[in-house]
Amino acid sequence: MFEGIFTSLITPFNEENKVDLERLNNLLFYLNDKVHGFFILGTYxxxxxxxxxxxKEIIKHVLKNSSNKxxxxxxGESNPDTSVKLAQFAQSQGANAVAFVPPYFYGYSEEEIILYFQKILREITIPVFVYLNPPRVGYNLSVQCIHQLAEIGIYGIKDTTNNLNYFYDLSTNVDLEKFNYLSGSEMYLNPTMFHGGKGAxxxxxNVFPEYVVNVYDSLKNRNMExxxxxxxxxxxxxxxxKVGQGxxxxxxxxxxxxxxxxxxRFPFKYDEGLVNKVSELIKCLRTNQID
Structure with a gap:
């Protein structure tokens, strides 16, 4: 099982808008002894x-420098062949699992989604997660569809629906002792862990691993204080x-x-004004004792 806190790792870029592996190392060094693992090439x-x-460059680098996490x-890509090729590359480099958003842009039927994941399972031998992210993909999958995916061999789910009713329906229709449920946010650890969820x-x-991991550990140990x-x-x-794009x-x-x-990466806006605003808010929170 994949249990605990997996950081949805951000990708650093340099002043020329190129992927910056040295700065990625800074982040990995900061996080390696603090979290249970990494989720890479996601939204963040x-x-x-x-x-x-x-x-491919990021996959190789993270797998080489992630201290066996x-x-x-x-x-996930809109083109199934592109998705499979990238997943095969990740598998060849030693990835522990791969995840796929359902193919986007077109509104596929759930029958077509099942066929898509069947193709993936024929080509990939490591665990496969379905990554639910309706705001980015444009549609959600029914609980019945997830049940079918579990039946054909999909290993687990990253659930970014932010919908507890959906989770509760899922938990009563899919055996979460066998199907690895990971929430897409630390905010849902409390309700999901008590009903079979394995983490987030x-x-x-990325920023506050100690607090997020402590939330997970506290819930696991039933230490509510x-x-x-x-x-x-x-x-x-x-x-x-909330002061800007995440x-x-x-x-x-x-x-x-x-x-x-x-x-x-461009076209995200990142300037002195944003940094100063974030800095001032951090100071205000600390002055008010984080209340």
Whole structure:
């Protein structure tokens, strides 16, 4: 099973808008002894802004420098053949699992989605996750479809629906002791872990891994006082995420912490004004004792 906190790793870029592997090392060094694993080339990894060669470069680098942490590689593309080829590359480099958003742009039927994942399972031998992300893909999959995917051999799910009713329906229709459920946000660890969830793929853990992991550990150990203390900090710092698009704000928070992760990729706006705004909000939160 894939259990714990998997950081949805951001991708650093340099001043020339190129992937910056040295700065990626800064982030990996910061996180390696703090989280349970990594989810790469997801939304926060700027997957839609990367070409195939850049994705392969990142896959190789993370797998080489992740201190034997479990790594899930997102390989979903609108073209099934492109998805499979990237997943096969990740598998050849030692990835522990691969994940796929359902093919996007066109509104596929669930019968077509089943055929898509059957093709993947014929070509890939490591665990395969379905990555539900309706805002990015344009549609969701029914609980009945997820049940069918589990029946044909899909290993688990990254659920970014942010819909607890959907999760509860899923938990009563799919055996979560066998089907690996990971929430797409640390905010849903409490309700999901108590009903079979195994952890979360967390963007906030790029910046505050200690709080996110403590939330997971506290829930696992039924220590609700410790859980509430860490959630107090996470609730406060998540307010900062609302000052702009999530990826540039995460870059700003990390850079302000002294973890040099450079820049988000153009056309994301990242300038002194954003950094100053984030810095001021952090100071205000600390002055008010994170309340």
């Amino acid at each position: 990894g700027s997957t839609a802004l990367l070409c195939e060669d850049e994705k 479990k790594v899930i590689v997102h390989a 793929i967390s963007a906030m853990s 410790s859980y509430k203390e860490s959630m107090k900090y996470l609730f406060a710092y998540r307010k900062i995420r 990826i540039p704000v995460v870059h700003a928070m990390l850079n302000l912490k002294g973890i040099d992760v450079g820049y988000p």
